[in-house]
Amino acid sequence: MHIPDKSKHSSLVLTVEGVDKSFDGFKAINDLNFYLEEGELRTVIGPNGAGKSTFMDLITARTKPDKGKIVFHKSDAENIDLTHVREHKVSQLGIGRKFQNPTVYRSHTVYDNLKLSLAGERGLLHSLFYKESKEDREKIYDVMKTIRLEDSADIMAGALSHGQKQWLEIGMLLAQDPRIMLVDEPAAGMSDEETERTGELLLSLRGKHSLIVIEHDMEFVRQIASRVTVLHQGHVLKEGTFEFVKSDPQVIEVYLGRQTRKH
Numbered sequence: 678m679h680i681p682d683k684s685k686h687s688s689l690v691l692t693v694e695g696v697d698k699s700f701d702g703f704k705a706i707n708d709l710n711f712y713l714e715e716g717e718l719r720t721v722i723g724p725n726g727a728g729k730s731t732f733m734d735l736i737t738a739r740t741k742p743d744k745g746k747i748v749f750h751k752s753d754a755e756n757i758d759l760t761h762v763r764e765h766k767v768s769q770l771g772i773g774r775k776f777q778n779p780t781v782y783r784s785h786t787v788y789d790n791l792k793l794s795l796a797g798e799r800g801l802l803h804s805l806f807y808k809e810s811k812e813d814r815e816k817i818y819d820v821m822k823t824i825r826l827e828d829s830a831d832i833m834a835g836a837l838s839h840g841q842k843q844w845l846e847i848g849m850l851l852a853q854d855p856r857i858m859l860v861d862e863p864a865a866g867m868s869d870e871e872t873e874r875t876g877e878l879l880l881s882l883r884g885k886h887s888l889i890v891i892e893h894d895m896e897f898v899r900q901i902a903s904r905v906t907v908l909h910q911g912h913v914l915k916e917g918t919f920e921f922v923k924s925d926p927q928v929i930e931v932y933l934g935r936q937t938r939k940h
């Protein structure tokens with residue numbers, strides 16, 4: 678396998694190069710090139726059907742590409758070709774994904790949800806009954822603080838607001854110390870205040886984690902974005918600062934000009 682020359686991009690954590698993926702002859706991903714720096718928060722936008730979810734599926738090995746490479750730069754010496762790794766192994770490598778709809782355990786407390794995530798592979802039953810160490814407890818409280826649910830440790834997850842459930846699920850990812858976090862439309866269905874808090878949360882994770890956030894809500898993108906990738910027909914149409922992509926005629930033509938409402 679050809680490994681990208683990291684001396685040119687000394688702090689890359691993920692390289693996606695020349696990736697194609699077709700479904701029944703339809704090219705959902707078409708010669709996709711994408712580079713993520715360590716600690717970066719990248720926002721990915723694009724019209725419906727642009728290939729955003731498929732892109733996430735490819736990184737997490739849920740879907741295998743027809744061609745191209747997807748490399749996780751675990752360390753200078755360890756570059757892992759994710760196209761040859763199984764999905765559950767990808768998450769063990771430290772690449773975590775949060776889907777659009779929260780999937781917390783509704784009849785368990787906030788604390789126990791985080792405890793379950795911390796336990797990871799140990800299995801649900803074992804995880805519920807295992808006695809967490811002092812370090813585990815500190816970790817759980819750290820995460821609760823980060824997601825601003827430290828006062829809700831004993832609340833059943835099912836009783837949380839939609840926004841709080843989303844934060845808890847982000848916390849459940851954090852409990853597993855991911856190097857790369859993939860976050861799918863975190864602000865969907867949130868109030869303006871929750872949306873802003875979510876932005877603050879994601880911004881606070883920059884540096885400690887590398888994040889790819891798919892989002893439609895342009896106000897939210899404005900809040901969190903330093904670098905934005907615009908996907909269109911499975912390919913990177915434009916990439917740059919929020920101001921750059923927002924005023925790009927092609928981006929306006931294929932995406933922004935067609936946006937009539939907040940999704």
Ligand SMILES: Nc1ncnc2c1ncn2[C@@H]1O[C@H](COP(=O)(O)OP(=O)(O)OP(=O)(O)O)[C@@H](O)[C@H]1O
Pocket residue numbers: 700701705723724725726727728729730731732
């Ligand atoms: N498993 C599949 N089988 C067939 N076609 C698929 C499959 N997954 C995705 N596609 C097609 O690939 C294209 C890209 O879909 P994808 O869901 O990745 O786009 P998206 O940018 O995430 O869209 P949205 O914003 O609507 O979620 C779409 O035309 C979709 O219908």
